[in-house]
Amino acid sequence: MPYRRINIWKTIDWWTIGLFFILIIAGWLSIYGAGYDFDRVEIFNLSGRAGNQLLWMMISVIVGFGIVMVENDWYDVFAYWIYGFIIILLIVTIFLAPEIKGSRSWLVLGPVNVQPAEFAKFATALALAKFMNQYKFKLMELKSFAIVLALITVPMLFILMQHETGSALVFLAFFIVLYREGMPGGFLLAGFCATLFFILSIKFADSAIGDTVVGEMIVLLLILTITSGLIYRVKKDKNVEKYTLLGIPALLIIAGIAYLFFPYNLNYALLAISGIVFIYVISLAVKYWLRDYLLIAVFLLLSIIFLFSVDYVFNHVLEPHHQSRIQVSLGVTNDPGGAGYNVNQSKIAIGSGGFWGKGYLNGTQTKLKYVPEQDTDFIFCTVGEEKGFVGSAIVLGLFLTLTIRLIFLAERQRYGFNRIYGYSVASIIFFHVAINIGMVIGITPVIGIPLPFFSYGGSSLLSFTMLLFIFLRLDAGRSERL
Amino acid sequence: MSMQKYNPDSRKYIIIGSICLIVFIYLAQLFYIQVIRDDYKIMADNNAFLKRTLTPSRGMLYDRNGELLVFNQPAYDLTVVMKEVQPFDTLEFCTILNTSKEYLIKRLEDIKNRKINPGYSPYLPQTILTQLGEKEFGILQEFLYKFPGFYIQNQPVRKYNYPHAAHLLGYIAKADRQNILDDNYYAQGDYIGKNGVERSYESILRGEKGMEMLLRDSRGRIKGKYEDGAYDKNPVSGKDLTLSIDIELQKYGEELMQNKMGTIVMIEPSTGEILCMVVKPDYDPSLFVGRQFGNNYMQLLNDPTKPLFNRALSGTYPPGSTFKVAQGLVFLQENIITTQTAYTCHHGFLAGNRRLNCHSHYSPITLGPAIQTSCNSYFCWGLKAMLENRSKYGDSRNALDLWQGRMKDLGFGRKLGVDLPGERGGYMPNSQYYNKKYKNRWNAFTVISIAIGQGETESTPMQICNFAAQIANRGYFYTPHVVKKIRDGELDALYTQKRHSGIDHIHYNPIIEALRSAVTGGTCWKAWIPDIEICGKTGTAQNSGKDHSVFMGFAPKENPQVAIAVYVENGGWGSSFAVPIGRLMIEKYVRGEISSQSKGFEWSVLNNLTSGKRDAVQEDQHMEDD
Structure with a gap:
């Protein structure tokens, strides 16, 4: 392959490097704030957490710039080797790691503990990028798709076996990459709908209007709405669109009016309407001999089956501590003393910050250790309490800027490997941010994953740095490859 | 596959759009919890700040001679710091404390329950038992080394030097729910004055609480003072009060009243200071201190003789014959009579078809002798003349309303404003009252019994004593007060301002002469002491059972030092007990001791023996309506 030697320090994306430095310094200040105590430890004292993190920051920066100086195609060439090595490491970890807080994910290497799961992210991203960049690769061919799924789920499985559910869930972020690379939107829609239906039906399971259970009603209405939208999207016959968009609301209105005269369980009416729509869509499928209509009918059927099996799944499949975590984060149960303690305290800490915050090192909640894990998973509380809404919004804004910048960089790659890897980086970072911040502000369930570049922890910081800088190296060298 | 023809560009925007949407939702949630909701700030403060209250010491009470009456005595609370407790011999511990094991275990559980005990911290002392006495403290102190984590904390309690004046001093108790709701100064466990001076001067006695703002971490450890104590406040001790009572006089009064029901009130006319307020039956104020408070209180509350009832202030009685003096003053002031005006009395007064009886005396009779002999008819004629004086008042309604106003000026029919809780105002009727009662059909005869302090009229012993003080002052009084x-x-300022009676000075002389003659040769002869010129008037407060005996008086006649009202419930005629008690109390106060010629009265009063012959009978016994 022809090469052109270029000065990578000129082509590297300094904007991203700037964001990286702002984030790690802000993170480091937050860790210092979170660990700040009356018996205050000197900021540069390496025995304190802030000092420790500073050490890791220096290591990360050195490693990061080391990565940039490595040859461009090195990552492409060694992608599978790295992936294989990490998989072995993950397996080894299951057997060698001592149990720390219920998980077996830490390898003790002399003075430092390393969490291989953190490094599995960029390894998987590399392997995925390499595999999907093959000549004439078609994602939606059964064999290709199966291998892609395997590449993603194998590390996930081993991480699950280490009892690191949070880190395992992060691998779902790769589906965003797959979507970008051509996976049908229906997959994401299905996943999204399943999550949404699940949340809504659990959250409103206990409220009812008369005999009508509100959770079921909302989800049924949602199913009908989405079905209508899907029928509309097929754009086969103007009349079909007209019948659908007028017919379904008309049936709903009739059901509603009937309810006013003699109250009954509205969900029966909704189910009946769904049945009518189902038969209609099937007839359309037969009439036009079109698979799209058939898929819509399947979607409708599966959605309703899913809805009514959620209750079963929730009560009989999930473990009690998962149930309570989900219920607490959905606001179904309020249990500030038990399962809800962490989220409640983190909301108190953030909520008490107000608009401008209490000022740096003035946060009482973080100072007095009310928030658990406050320098790792709950590091955002320190920002929220001491810097208020303004500081929180700025941090969120920084992450948003980083993500969009990474997507922009990924999109400008001419080489597929680079683009896929770049999307992986953006997806993984944003997935972490969304789950982590969502958790501390009480939107998403409590899933223990770190906030990139912020949370205390060498493995996390180093792995995110490597993840990011490999992409920066690839991006810097995008014009080396002719 | 048809799906291969996807548009990467639109997918890029869908991804970016979704990311932006999520960030927007998060920003909205952040804005909601940080800016819109403010309960998180309160919760954060409740988490982090432990406001430790510093209790001020309560003001002490002295009598008028500087004798210490009520003070604070160290008492001890047993506290526990849970974090420091180690397994210990509960049986021995309970034996020392004289409690049961179950109680101890329950207490320890309650302490740890944040719902019951919101201020719980395993690093801070929590109270287990309150008000251990010196004796328990002594024993516990000796064995405390065996029980790490348990401490003894000084929590002073009220201590009474005398078992007297319970109603006047009042007591303190733990503030109840209502107290806490009414005044946010109080918190659970605070003490508040519940009666007497302790209650009416609560805000002065209690002082001002101090506060320490401490930082408490999630495990309850105290991490020091917030901002180095910038928000701390030192407690301000309550102010000491010097009461106007003379504890020796009070004590003597309570001795005289023992085994009787009733009250003695004495006031210094020149100041309005209450010299003593004896209420019987009463109780030892020390009963309300300590862990037996609840039991003792319930026992007193359920006692049929009502020892918690303050008869001097809250007891309302028909004023009876003592009220005739007030009538005389009003008639003179209103020019209804002069000192020379004479009315006839033939063993009674005919009011329409009713008859108010009177005892035998000469007739016609003028004001002075009428008071001296307590003639009923005289005052009925007087009131009739007043109410029917159309040329002066237009009609009886106006006349009666003016009469009520006069009585109020004399301190009847409304609260005086005594600085003690529970004062009642008594009652003086006006035309509105009778209009309603008799549907506008009434005249002087209908209401005539108020002329002699019967009927609708009601007054408290405090009002009667205040009335005597006002006569002694010849036209004014100070609002009675105990501080x-x-x-x-x-x-x-209420207690330092003269209140005029509305009666001219000149009208007092004939009245006082009459009161003097009641002592020198009338119904009050038992109050005659050679060297103290006592003026007085007996009375009978009618009651469903035996009548109450009443004495009202002051002494000496010139430059009076003391005014007195004595009520002995069911004591029969005023003279039988009230007069000798009045005599003894006046002598005790003016002379400081009881002279030998009074010893006989003292003996008979102390032994509940009246002199047998119903002397001075001429009085009010036949006064009931026919």
């Missing part, structure tokens, strides 16, 4: 001095503070 003479507040250390570093000023008395309410």
Whole structure:
């Protein structure tokens, strides 16, 4: 392959490097704030957490710039080797790691503990990028798709076996990459709908209007709405669109009016309407001999089956501590003393910050250790309490800027490997941010994953740095490859 | 596959759009919890700040001679710091404390329950038992080394030097729910004055609480003072009060009243200071201190003789014959009579078809002798003349309303404003009252029994004593009060301002002469002491059972030092007990001791023996309506 030697320090994306430095310094200040105590430890004292993190920051920066100086195609060439090595490491970890807080994910290497799961992210991203960049690769061919799924789920499985559910869930972020690379939107829609239906039906399971259970009603209405939208999207016959968009609301209105005269369980009416729509869509499928209509009918059927099996799944499949975590984060149960303690305290800490915050090192909640894990998973509380809404919004804004910048960089790659890897980086970072911040502000369930570049922890910081800088190296060298 | 023809560009925007949407939702949630909701700030403060209250010491009470009456005595609370407790011999511990094991275990559980005990911290002392006495403290102190984590904390309690004046002093108790709701100064476990001076001067006695703002971490450890104590406040001790009572006089009064029901009130006319307020039956104020408070209180509450009832202030009685003096003053002031006006009395007064009886005396009779002999008819004629004086008042309604106004000026029919809780105002009727009662059909005869302090009229012993003080002053009085001095503070202006009676000075002389003659040769002869010129009037407060005996008086006649009202419930005629008790109390106060010629009265009063012959019978016994 022809090469052109270029000065990578000129082509590297300094904007991203700037964001990286702002984030790690802000993170480091937050860790210092979170660990700040009356018996205050000197900021540069390496025995304190802030000092420790500073050490890791220096290591990360050195490693990061080391990565940039490595040859461009090195990552492409060694992608599978790295992936294989990490998989072995993950397996080894299951057997060698001592149990720390219920998980077996830490390898003790002399003075430092390393969490291989953190490094599995960029390894998987590399392997995925390499595999999907093959000549004439078609994602939606059964064999290709199966291998892609395997590449993603194998590390996930081993991480699950280490009892690191949070880190395992992060691998779902790769589906965003797959979507970008051509996976049908229906997959994401299905996943999204399943999550949404699940949340809504659990959250409103206990409220009812008369005999009508509100959770079921909302989800049924949602199913009908989405079905209508899907029928509309097929754009086969103007009349079909007209019948659908007028017919379904008309049936709903009739059901509603009937309810006013003699109250009954509205969900029966909704189910009946769904049945009518189902038969209609099937007839359309037969009439036009079109698979799209058939898929819509399947979607409708599966959605309703899913809805009514959620209750079963929730009560009989999930473990009690998962149930309570989900219920607490959905606001179904309020249990500030038990399962809800962490989220409640983190909301108190953030909520008490107000608009401008209490000022740096003035946060009482973080100072007095009310928030658990406050320098790792709950590091955002320190920002929220001491810097208020303004500081929180700025941090969120920084992450948003980083993500969009990474997507922009990924999109400008001419080489597929680079683009896929770049999307992986953006997806993984944003997935972490969304789950982590969502958790501390009480939107998403409590899933223990770190906030990139912020949370205390060498493995996390180093792995995110490597993840990011490999992409920066690839991006810097995008014009080396002719 | 048809799906291969996807548009990467639109997918890029869908991804970016979704990311932006999520960030927007998060920003909205952040804005909601940080800016819109403010309960998180309160919760954060409740988490982090432990406001430790510093209790001030309560002001002490002295009598008028500087005798210490009520003070604070160290008492001890047993506290526990849970974090420091180690397994211990519960049986031995309970034996020392004289409690059961179950109780101890329950207490320890309650302490740890944040719902019951919101201020719980395993690093801070929590109270297990309150008010251990010196004896328990002594034993516990010796064995405390065996029980790490348990401490003894000084929590002073009220201590009474005398078992007297319970109603006047009042007591303190833990503030109840209502107290806490009414005044946010109080918190659970605080003490508040519940009666007497303790209650009416609560805000002065209690002082001002101090506060320490401590930082408490999630495990309850105290991490020091917030901002180095910038928000701390030192407690301000309550102010000491000097009461106007003379504890020796009070004590003597309570001795005289023992085994009787009733009250003695004495006032210094020149100041309005209450010299003593004896209420019987009463109780030892020390009963309300300590862990037996609840039991003792319930016992007293359920006692049929009502020892918690303050008869001097809250007891309303028909004023009876003592009220005739007030009538005389009003008639003179209104020019209804002069001292020369004479009315006839033939063993009674005919009011329409009713008859108010009177005892035998000569007739016609003038004001002085009428008071001296307590003639009923005289005052009925007087009131009739007043109510029917159309040329002066237009009609009886106006006349009666003016009469009520006069009585109020004399301190009847409304609260005087005594600085003690529970004062009642008594009652003086006006035309509105009778209009309603008799549907506008009434005249002087209908209401005539108020002329002699019967009927609708009601007054308290305090009002009667105040009335006597006002006569002694010849036309004014000071609102009766029990606090003479507040250390570093000023008395309410109400107690330092003269209140005029509305009766001209000149009208008092004939009245006082009559009161004097009642002592020298009338119904009050038992109050005659050679060298103290006592003026007085007996009375009978009618009652469903035996009548109450009443004495009202002051002494000496010139430059009076003391005014007195004595009520002995069911004591029969005023003279049988009330007069000798009045005599003894006046002598005790004016002379400081009881002279030998009074010893006989003292003996008979102390032994509940009246002199047998119903002397001075001429009085009021036949006064009931026919």
